[in-house]
Amino acid sequence: MAHRLRREIRLYLILRGAALRAATQYRGNVLTTMLAGAAYQGSGFAFVWVLLHTFGTVAGWSLGQIAFLYGMRLLSHALWLVTMDGVGLSDVAIREGQLDRMLLRPANPLVQLATNTRSLMPFGDLSMAILVFGIALTVADVDWSPAAVLFLVLAVIGGAQVEASVVVVIAGLSVRILDTWAFRLMMLDAFDTLGSYPLSIFGSGVQRTLTYVLPVAFVAFLPASVVLGRTGQLAVPAWLGYLTPVVGATLFTLAYLFWKRQLRGYQGVGH
Amino acid sequence: MALITVRQLTKEYVRTKAVQGRFGTLRTLFTREKERTLAVDHIDFSIDEGEVVGYLGPNGAGKSTTIKLLTGVLWPTSGTVEVAGPGGPVVPWRDRQNLARRIGVVFGQRSQLWWDLPLIESFTLVAALYDVPAPRYTSNLARLRKLLELDPFLHTPVRQLSLGQRMRGDLAAALLYDPPLLYLDEPTVGLDVLAKETVRGFVDESNRSGRTTVLLTTHDLADVERLCRRILLIDHGRVLYDGAVDGLVARFAPYQEVLVRLDGDQPDGDRLDLGGFSGEREHDGRWRFRVGRDEPVHRLLAAAGDGWQIRELSVVESNLESVVKELYRERRDG
Amino acid sequence: MRRALRGYRAYVRAAVAIRLQYRITIFASAAVTLLWILLVTRVWSAAYQGRDTVAGLSRESTVVYLTLASLQAIVINSPLMWIMAARVRSGEVVFDISRPLGYPGQMLALQAGTSVTQIAVTLLVVPLAGLIGGLSGPAGLAAGLLYPVALLLGWMLNGLLSLLIGLTAFWTVENTGIAVLYRFVAAFLAGASVPLVFFPAPLRAVADALPFRYIVYQPAAIYIGQVNGPAARDGFVVAAGWIVLLSGLTALVWRQAYRRTVVHGG
Numbered sequence: 001m002a003h004r005l006r007r008e009i010r011l012y013l014i015l016r017g018a019a020l021r022a023a024t025q026y027r028g029n030v031l032t033t034m035l036a037g038a039a040y041q042g043s044g045f046a047f048v049w050v051l052l053h054t055f056g057t058v059a060g061w062s063l064g065q066i067a068f069l070y071g072m073r074l075l076s077h078a079l080w081l082v083t084m085d086g087v088g089l090s091d092v093a094i095r096e097g098q099l100d101r102m103l104l105r106p107a108n109p110l111v112q113l114a115t116n117t118r119s120l121m122p123f124g125d126l127s128m129a130i131l132v133f134g135i136a137l138t139v140a141d142v143d144w145s146p147a148a149v150l151f152l153v154l155a156v157i158g159g160a161q162v163e164a165s166v167v168v169v170i171a172g173l174s175v176r177i178l179d180t181w182a183f184r185l186m187m188l189d190a191f192d193t194l195g196s197y198p199l200s201i202f203g204s205g206v207q208r209t210l211t212y213v214l215p216v217a218f219v220a221f222l223p224a225s226v227v228l229g230r231t232g233q234l235a236v237p238a239w240l241g242y243l244t245p246v247v248g249a250t251l252f253t254l255a256y257l258f259w260k261r262q263l264r265g266y267q268g269v270g271h
Numbered sequence: 272m273a274l275i276t277v278r279q280l281t282k283e284y285v286r287t288k289a290v291q292g293r294f295g296t297l298r299t300l301f302t303r304e305k306e307r308t309l310a311v312d313h314i315d316f317s318i319d320e321g322e323v324v325g326y327l328g329p330n331g332a333g334k335s336t337t338i339k340l341l342t343g344v345l346w347p348t349s350g351t352v353e354v355a356g357p358g359g360p361v362v363p364w365r366d367r368q369n370l371a372r373r374i375g376v377v378f379g380q381r382s383q384l385w386w387d388l389p390l391i392e393s394f395t396l397v398a399a400l401y402d403v404p405a406p407r408y409t410s411n412l413a414r415l416r417k418l419l420e421l422d423p424f425l426h427t428p429v430r431q432l433s434l435g436q437r438m439r440g441d442l443a444a445a446l447l448y449d450p451p452l453l454y455l456d457e458p459t460v461g462l463d464v465l466a467k468e469t470v471r472g473f474v475d476e477s478n479r480s481g482r483t484t485v486l487l488t489t490h491d492l493a494d495v496e497r498l499c500r501r502i503l504l505i506d507h508g509r510v511l512y513d514g515a516v517d518g519l520v521a522r523f524a525p526y527q528e529v530l531v532r533l534d535g536d537q538p539d540g541d542r543l544d545l546g547g548f549s550g551e552r553e554h555d556g557r558w559r560f561r562v563g564r565d566e567p568v569h570r571l572l573a574a575a576g577d578g579w580q581i582r583e584l585s586v587v588e589s590n591l592e593s594v595v596k597e598l599y600r601e602r603r604d605g
Numbered sequence: 606m607r608r609a610l611r612g613y614r615a616y617v618r619a620a621v622a623i624r625l626q627y628r629i630t631i632f633a634s635a636a637v638t639l640l641w642i643l644l645v646t647r648v649w650s651a652a653y654q655g656r657d658t659v660a661g662l663s664r665e666s667t668v669v670y671l672t673l674a675s676l677q678a679i680v681i682n683s684p685l686m687w688i689m690a691a692r693v694r695s696g697e698v699v700f701d702i703s704r705p706l707g708y709p710g711q712m713l714a715l716q717a718g719t720s721v722t723q724i725a726v727t728l729l730v731v732p733l734a735g736l737i738g739g740l741s742g743p744a745g746l747a748a749g750l751l752y753p754v755a756l757l758l759g760w761m762l763n764g765l766l767s768l769l770i771g772l773t774a775f776w777t778v779e780n781t782g783i784a785v786l787y788r789f790v791a792a793f794l795a796g797a798s799v800p801l802v803f804f805p806a807p808l809r810a811v812a813d814a815l816p817f818r819y820i821v822y823q824p825a826a827i828y829i830g831q832v833n834g835p836a837a838r839d840g841f842v843v844a845a846g847w848i849v850l851l852s853g854l855t856a857l858v859w860r861q862a863y864r865r866t867v868v869h870g871g
Binding site: 026028029031032033034035036037039040042043044046047048050051052053054055057058059119121179181182183185186189190193194197198200201202 | 629630632633634636637640641644645647648649650651652653654659660776777778779780781782783784785786789790792793798799803804805808
């Protein structure tokens with residue numbers, strides 16, 4: 001078991017490396033693509049920054065605190081994007097028959113799908129994440145005990161798993177229905193749009209929906225509230241904020257099982 | 272010894288009917304209407320170690336589906352497949368990864384190589400995926416480089432290769448880990464005459480010296496004539512014929528055709544009776560007779576004495592191509 | 606001339622038909638826009654918190670501005686750049702060039718067709734957008750009359766800019782990076798999520814010096830009465846100036862691209 005896992009991780013790294021080398025073949029596009037990834041995420045932060053420049057706080061959150069929240073969510077987002085970008089392109093891979101080839105190889109199909117990308121945009125997301133989070137660390141007032149740091153690391157990984165589980169479920173769906181593009185666009189956009197802002201700007205109904213139905217709040221808002229000591233405004237129990245690592249691991253496992261189940265029903269393309 | 276055993280293999284595609292119109296994709300998710308097509312219908316066959324089998328059938332006959340079932344890409348509706356090997360037989364879809372190490376698969380239409388990277392990188396990646404030990408990788412690569420003449424483009428990105436070069440690369444990638452079983456799906460499609468011959472020669476060589484068992488689907492019957500001793504012909508998901516190439520010709524084309532050119536004045540009309548055989552006029556002026564395999568051709572020659580002089584006579588053997596053409600035509604008409 | 610016009614009309618119609626095949630995509634982007642309106646108006650309302658007017662804008666006007674701006678910004682996300690790059694990559698661009706209609710004209714017609722469908726869908730979701738964000742009538746008769754004119758100028762500017770970005774494909778083939786970059790930088794500097802009056806001075810200077818503001822900010826600001834009278838008139842003059850300048854630049858770049866493709870064989 002451990003041996004098999006080690007092998008899959010080694011293969012993952014080899015394949016990811018190959019995908020990166022392939023992406024850098026188009027030199028002219030390397031820089032612009034990374035800039036585009038950064039601009040995509042950065043324009044959202046620029047919006048908050050300009051807003052706070054005028055108003056000072058939004059729903060009681062200062063610039064440093066929002067930067068912390070924004071940076072945390074971007075780190076989670078970049079983490080799943082950098083590692084599993086290819087899963088987000090599952091419908092293309094299936095339509096073009098690449099999944100057939102993945103099923104013919106002695107390696108986990110999800111590992112192969114995850115590395116099946118030619119985009120460098122995730123690294124733009126990642127650099128913006130590091131930048132925003134770096135700014136936050138210099139401005140925000142955070143308790144830096146070892147326990148808090150450990151929680152932060154686990155929460156970022158958990159947040160990445162929450163987002164990744166949504167993408168894996170959609171990949172599972174695209175095994176059955178070939179065109180999931182619009183579906184994925186809407187789901188990912190919901191995370192992109194809502195994940196990085198203090199959800200206390202909404203009423204308690206929306207907050208609960210974004211906690212229990214579409215778990216956007218677990219990605220950054222709830223754990224950041226805990227770390228920043230801002231749990232007073234939450235419409236849901238504050239201890240939920242500590243659960244992000246568990247929620248992430250659970251959702252990702254369920255998503256993986258769903259994907260595996262869907263693969264059994266794979267009908268191939270063009271028979 | 273049977274390497275592949277197929278029993279009562281059946282695949283029925285069940286597709287949810289796509290809903291057209293607004294929110295079609297979303298509505299498709301919840302609809303219950305199904306479409307069913309039986310692509311493979313209770314087929315049985317087995318393939319022995321060292322055989323080269325041509326798997327033939329018109330488009331839509333169920334060829335690709337069978338290959339996908341044999342390679343574990345699809346789960347069947349019912350029936351079973353076993354692939355023998357060290358450590359016992361494997362059911363493809365149940366133990367995909369284990370099977371993967373025993374088979375090489377080449378699709379003529381779709382490359383498994385890494386498109387943007389130099390060809391050699393695809394080989395190192397395949398070696399890693401299939402856990403090929405370094406010494407074996409080195410010796411296998413050296414052999415394949417020589418056999419397939421890969422050296423001139425080993426460091427060229429795959430996207431810049433010609434179709435023939437790419438196919439040679441694909442063949443090398445499929446055999447790099449010494450699979451005892453090779454599936455070739457249209458390996459010569461789109462290739463020029465020379466490239467086709469390279470591919471055929473290589474497959475033949477792998478089969479002869481490497482004891483690689485080959486299952487080949489193709490529309491180019493020259494591939495079959497050059498490589499296969501046995502044919503599996505399927506249509507509508509069922510096996511129509513399973514046996515030797517010669518047998519197929521004997522069974523489905525029990526006569527040969529004789530072309531005759533006459534000297535001097537030509538007879539009127541489009542038909543000519545000669546020695547009890549009835550001939551038809553060809554557009555080049557020759558006459559075409561169908562003569563049963565057991566019937567004496569010399570009667571035709573003897574009959575020529577009474578009035579008509581034969582200047583030229585040739586016997587056309589019915590070949591695979593004409594037989595298969597005939598079969599496909601019957602299918603379309605029937 | 607008449608024949609050329611008929612040709613362009615056919616192009617617009619074809620673009621509409623293509624877009625309609627991807628209805629679900631259009632509705633998905635409408636849904637995404639509505640979600641954005643929900644977020645951006647709530648964030649702003651939370652920021653106002655009790656204050657009535659900030660930087661000369663009331664909370665209500667800001668919400669109307671943001672709702673309009675988000676809808677207008679849809680036009681910035683046009684498939685034109687992707688289509689151009691895909692046709693360069695596949696080589697189909699040769700057919701485009703060999704048609705009797707000019708290539709830039711064809712692409713603008715394509716953009717127009719795309720916009721027709723986008724506008725139709727946008728109009729459909731306007732009531733919802735009003736419900737989620739907030740809408741009211743224009744600031745006055747003049748504002749109501751000038752708004753469509755400003756929109757048209759903005760649309761032309763965006764079309765030309767998209768075309769220019771798309772033309773980079775003739776050099777780089779792959780242009781996803783620059784296309785996405787354009788989409789987000791242009792949307793931000795156009796004022797899609799923040800009315801330009803709130804920009805800090807240096808950023809404001811940058812936004813003012815660039816043409817993007819005429820795509821989103823200028824029309825929406827006219828609508829809510831933030832920009833009127835001489836300021837509106839000056840805006841029209843500058844926007845028209847940009848259109849002339851960018852048309853010239855497009856013609857120039859196109860000539861280079863054409864030479865590159867036809868003379869050097871791609």
